[in-house]
Amino acid sequence: MTSTVPMRPEAELLAGLAEYVAIPSDSRSASAETMRAAAGWLAGRLSFAAGRVEETDGFPVVRGEWLGAPGAPTVLVYGHYDVQPTGDLAEWHTPPFELVVDGSVHGGVVRGRGVTDDKGPVLLVVEMARAMLAERGALPLNVQFLVEGEEEIGSPHLPAYVHAHADELAADLVISADGAMWRPTEPSISIASKGLVSMDIVVTGAAEDLHSGRYGGTVANPVHALSTILAGLHGLHGLHGLHGPDGSVAVPGFYDGVDDLSPGRRTEIDAVPFDEEEYRATVGAPELFGEAGYGTLHRLWERPTLEVNGITAGGKYTVIPHRAVGHVSCRLVGRQDPDRVVAAIGAHVAALAVPGVRVEVRVDEGRVPAYRIDPDHPAVTAAREALAEVYPGQEVLLAVIAGTLPATTLFETALGAKTLFFSFATADEKHHAPNEFLRIARIAEGMRAWAALWDRLAAWTPAEVGR
Amino acid sequence: MTSTVPMRPEAELLAGLAEYVAIPSDSRSASAETMRAAAGWLAGRLSFAAGRVEETDGFPVVRGEWLGAPGAPTVLVYGHYDVQPTGDLAEWHTPPFELVVDGSVHGGVVRGRGVTDDKGPVLLVVEMARAMLAERGALPLNVQFLVEGEEEIGSPHLPAYVHAHADELAADLVISADGAMWRPTEPSISIASKGLVSMDIVVTGAAEDLHSGRYGGTVANPVHALSTILAGLHGLHGLHGLHGPDGSVAVPGFYDGVDDLSPGRRTEIDAVPFDEEEYRATVGAPELFGEAGYGTLHRLWERPTLEVNGITAGGKYTVIPHRAVGHVSCRLVGRQDPDRVVAAIGAHVAALAVPGVRVEVRVDEGRVPAYRIDPDHPAVTAAREALAEVYPGQEVLLAVIAGTLPATTLFETALGAKTLFFSFATADEKHHAPNEFLRIARIAEGMRAWAALWDRLAAWTPAEVGR
Numbered sequence: 041m042t043s044t045v046p047m048r049p050e051a052e053l054l055a056g057l058a059e060y061v062a063i064p065s066d067s068r069s070a071s072a073e074t075m076r077a078a079a080g081w082l083a084g085r086l087s088f089a090a091g092r093v094e095e096t097d098g099f100p101v102v103r104g105e106w107l108g109a110p111g112a113p114t115v116l117v118y119g120h121y122d123v124q125p126t127g128d129l130a131e132w133h134t135p136p137f138e139l140v141v142d143g144s145v146h147g148g149v150v151r152g153r154g155v156t157d158d159k160g161p162v163l164l165v166v167e168m169a170r171a172m173l174a175e176r177g178a179l180p181l182n183v184q185f186l187v188e189g190e191e192e193i194g195s196p197h198l199p200a201y202v203h204a205h206a207d208e209l210a211a212d213l214v215i216s217a218d219g220a221m222w223r224p225t226e227p228s229i230s231i232a233s234k235g236l237v238s239m240d241i242v243v244t245g246a247a248e249d250l251h252s253g254r255y256g257g258t259v260a261n262p263v264h265a266l267s268t269i270l271a272g273l274h275g276l277h278g279l280h281g282l283h284g285p286d287g288s289v290a291v292p293g294f295y296d297g298v299d300d301l302s303p304g305r306r307t308e309i310d311a312v313p314f315d316e317e318e319y320r321a322t323v324g325a326p327e328l329f330g331e332a333g334y335g336t337l338h339r340l341w342e343r344p345t346l347e348v349n350g351i352t353a354g355g356k357y358t359v360i361p362h363r364a365v366g367h368v369s370c371r372l373v374g375r376q377d378p379d380r381v382v383a384a385i386g387a388h389v390a391a392l393a394v395p396g397v398r399v400e401v402r403v404d405e406g407r408v409p410a411y412r413i414d415p416d417h418p419a420v421t422a423a424r425e426a427l428a429e430v431y432p433g434q435e436v437l438l439a440v441i442a443g444t445l446p447a448t449t450l451f452e453t454a455l456g457a458k459t460l461f462f463s464f465a466t467a468d469e470k471h472h473a474p475n476e477f478l479r480i481a482r483i484a485e486g487m488r489a490w491a492a493l494w495d496r497l498a499a500w501t502p503a504e505v506g507r
Numbered sequence: 508m509t510s511t512v513p514m515r516p517e518a519e520l521l522a523g524l525a526e527y528v529a530i531p532s533d534s535r536s537a538s539a540e541t542m543r544a545a546a547g548w549l550a551g552r553l554s555f556a557a558g559r560v561e562e563t564d565g566f567p568v569v570r571g572e573w574l575g576a577p578g579a580p581t582v583l584v585y586g587h588y589d590v591q592p593t594g595d596l597a598e599w600h601t602p603p604f605e606l607v608v609d610g611s612v613h614g615g616v617v618r619g620r621g622v623t624d625d626k627g628p629v630l631l632v633v634e635m636a637r638a639m640l641a642e643r644g645a646l647p648l649n650v651q652f653l654v655e656g657e658e659e660i661g662s663p664h665l666p667a668y669v670h671a672h673a674d675e676l677a678a679d680l681v682i683s684a685d686g687a688m689w690r691p692t693e694p695s696i697s698i699a700s701k702g703l704v705s706m707d708i709v710v711t712g713a714a715e716d717l718h719s720g721r722y723g724g725t726v727a728n729p730v731h732a733l734s735t736i737l738a739g740l741h742g743l744h745g746l747h748g749l750h751g752p753d754g755s756v757a758v759p760g761f762y763d764g765v766d767d768l769s770p771g772r773r774t775e776i777d778a779v780p781f782d783e784e785e786y787r788a789t790v791g792a793p794e795l796f797g798e799a800g801y802g803t804l805h806r807l808w809e810r811p812t813l814e815v816n817g818i819t820a821g822g823k824y825t826v827i828p829h830r831a832v833g834h835v836s837c838r839l840v841g842r843q844d845p846d847r848v849v850a851a852i853g854a855h856v857a858a859l860a861v862p863g864v865r866v867e868v869r870v871d872e873g874r875v876p877a878y879r880i881d882p883d884h885p886a887v888t889a890a891r892e893a894l895a896e897v898y899p900g901q902e903v904l905l906a907v908i909a910g911t912l913p914a915t916t917l918f919e920t921a922l923g924a925k926t927l928f929f930s931f932a933t934a935d936e937k938h939h940a941p942n943e944f945l946r947i948a949r950i951a952e953g954m955r956a957w958a959a960l961w962d963r964l965a966a967w968t969p970a971e972v973g974r
Binding site for chain 2: 127222238247250260261266267273276287323339340343345348351362364367371397398442470
């Protein structure tokens with residue numbers, strides 16, 4: 041079975057993506073107007089599906105639906121129009137909110153904040169659907185579109201919206217355009233994603249920054265206290281705790297709900313072709329590193345992490361800063377309970393007797409548990425077949441999204457629908473980092489694959505698809 | 508003996524200070540043009556002393572001299588026209604480079620970056636000299652002015668300049684308009700200042716920031732490594748090193764050249780009226796804190812410190828930052844050798860086995876040893892008398908500048924002259940911090956005191972003054 045749809049010329053899709061990327065919809069810092077502009081732009085591309093912007097208690101969602109295939113299954117296409125902050129602008133080689141085509145690497149890429157996470161992968165589905173409708177006059181199944189604006193901040197207002205609109209959004213399967221193939225060398229389907237919690241550890245000393253000479257030795261320095269607290273979040277090599285982090289998380293209770301890696305899963309992962317040295321060279325680290333007793337892929341796919349994402353404290357001038365803040369987030373696996381994880385970290389920090397300062401843990405709103413879909417689920421089977429069609433002769437790997445897709449658990453709860461990850465981003469495309477890019481070839485491949493997937497799912501009953 | 512000079516109206520001096528403060532001469536970030544503008548402005552006020560801007564290998568110095576008192580001693584007035592960075596602008600209540608008069612606190616203050624460190628204290632000497640000349644037609648002694656533009660970055664180019672111009676700059680005594688009375692409640696003379704070294708501890712992991720999910724668990728996080736390194740710079744409470752810093756520096760060799768506090772000096776300091784709770788309330792810290800076995804004033808005046816002034820690393824977004832930098836500086840006392848201190852820190856950091864990252868210690872140029880003048884030095888005696896005249900009935904305390912005046916050792920070496928600290932800043936005036944201010948009353952007090960000091964020194968022979 042082969043699905044053919046005439047593809048809109050890539051140049052035309054890229055022209056749209058250029059407009060879309062130019063709207064700096066960073067959900068941590070953009071104004072409501074900017075977020076609405078991004079939502080409105082996307083809604084405009086969904087005119088064939090009554091595309092519109094709908095309110096939530098936070099940034100709005102983009103909705104649309106084409107329900108002209110009675111009796112056929114209904115899929116809900118999920119994605120997001122918000123993007124990550126740019127980070128240090130000095131590290132960007134091209135302007136983050138300008139789509140730049142670079143033919144010199146990876147067979148051609150486009151660069152810009154959001155091109156791969158998640159504006160490009162969403163836009164290619166929208167454009168595929170539009171092309172399919174133009175060609176055939178109908179889609180093979182019913183499609184809902186739900187594109188949110190708060191994914192990068194943990195989707196704090198999506199649950200209330202989805203629960204309130206569960207009847208309208210009814211679907212047999214959610215297909216997420218967010219996510220990523222885990223590497224560029226072969227097609228892959230992700231069957232799980234990690235959970236996420238985040239918080240700030242705020243240490244306060246004096247009322248204001250103090251001259252490090254004129255007040256030196258009289259008060260505690262919050263940066264020293266914070267360093268000690270952060271050093272205490274991980275296990276340490278060496279008897280007296282001063283020989284570097286050992287890669288494990290030292291917070292009592294953190295690993296509750298994390299199953300030991302079964303011999304079977306270990307064997308499965310070890311069978312995946314994976315060149316450690318090539319991976320190391322790609323990320324540019326002096327060596328790979330992590331929790332003892334686990335290989336790199338074991339850690340990436342199956343183990344939870346606690347990362348200090350940054351520290352805000354003083355600067356290069358001779359003061360005793362009055363405040364030091366550690367920005368911390370955890371990626372969760374298995375049955376780790378987000379609420380219990382943040383409570384355990386709070387208790388661990390509170391138990392450290394740090395003199396002379398006030399210590400407070402401020403937990404962020406979004407708390408997302410880990411998610412998993414059965415590798416034998418019919419949607420996974422259909423997706424593997426669709427990928428096999430687009431990438432003939434290549435084995436389709438079953439991988440894990442080490443990232444977090446907050447909506448998955450929500451859809452399971454509110455809509456009773458599992459989520460299939462079907463993204464044409466690739467994990468090396470500098471998601472969340474400066475110089476984010478998207479391989480241009482993935483656009484046409486992705487459009488063909490989505491068409492193939494829909495045609496396959498359309499051939500099944502809703503009950504089969506939504507099993 | 509009473510010195511009277513007609514004082515220029517405060518308002519006129521403040522108008523000048525407003526122009527001077529408006530030039531943002533932050534020696535860490537300002538352009539050469541801005542620094543030259545500040546130097547040029549001050550040189551213009553020194554027209555009575557052939558004021559001029561002279562080149563160094565860095566930012567220029569302001570020079571001037573009035574040498575019309577043959578046979579009388581020659582004093583060199585030292586200060587600086589550069590200022591500290593503003594730090595976080597959000598913490599300033601008024602624009603940092605705008606002189607704002609606030610009559611609501613401390614009997615009236617002016618606010619702005621540099622008002623107390625060191626633009627105000629220098630300008631009041633200049634204006635006093637101008638007024639004295641206008642009144643008397645002559646100064647009572649010979650005066651050299653040397654005002655540098657790199658004090659806040661450790662005076663890296665001052666030594667070469669002073670050595671090259673030692674003959675021109677010959678003086679029997681240096682009087683520093685930089686420094687500060689240690690508190691507002693009584694007059695004080697500082698007889699020592701601490702040394703200073705600074706450095707960056709740079710930890711590098713991957714080539715760029717990595718998505719904390721998609722790469723989580725595969726590489727070391729430089730922030731974790733840096734936290735461990737920084738935690739290891741201080742002694743820690745608790746057996747396993749995870750119960751907070753104990754206030755001592757854990758770097759082997761750091762305390763070489765630091766004498767134990769003698770019982771005599773301990774008694775002397777303990778006799779200084781000092782209300783710990785009032786001090787605590789003023790700085791706004793939850794409690795006072797420092798090296799065990801020493802009181803607050805012992806630590807402030809007699810003990811060296813190692814402070815992490817800030818950390819630059821990532822931010823509040825879900826990445827594994829590729830770089831984390833700790834900005835570290837040390838205040839030195841006694842015979843601590845700046846070169847040996849930075850070498851000891853480098854060796855200590857290198858000895859920590861931190862896996863998965865590169866660690867580098869980058870030491871800054873300026874390295875300043877501690878400085879001391881004999882409390883019985885004739886210049887100290889003259890200064891105490893001058894202060895007693897301006898602050899009748901108040902005891903003049905002998906204090907220590909816990910800050911650093913890099914030029915003192917240089918003047919001793921290159922000119923054979925001791926330095927008297929004679930500043931009318933006060934240590935609580937938020938030097939190096941947001942909302943820096945200067946008590947307006949100190950301007951007239953300072954002008955009267957400088958006149959009284961010069962008149963006293965003029966009555967002595969050069970040999971007596973330069974003893």
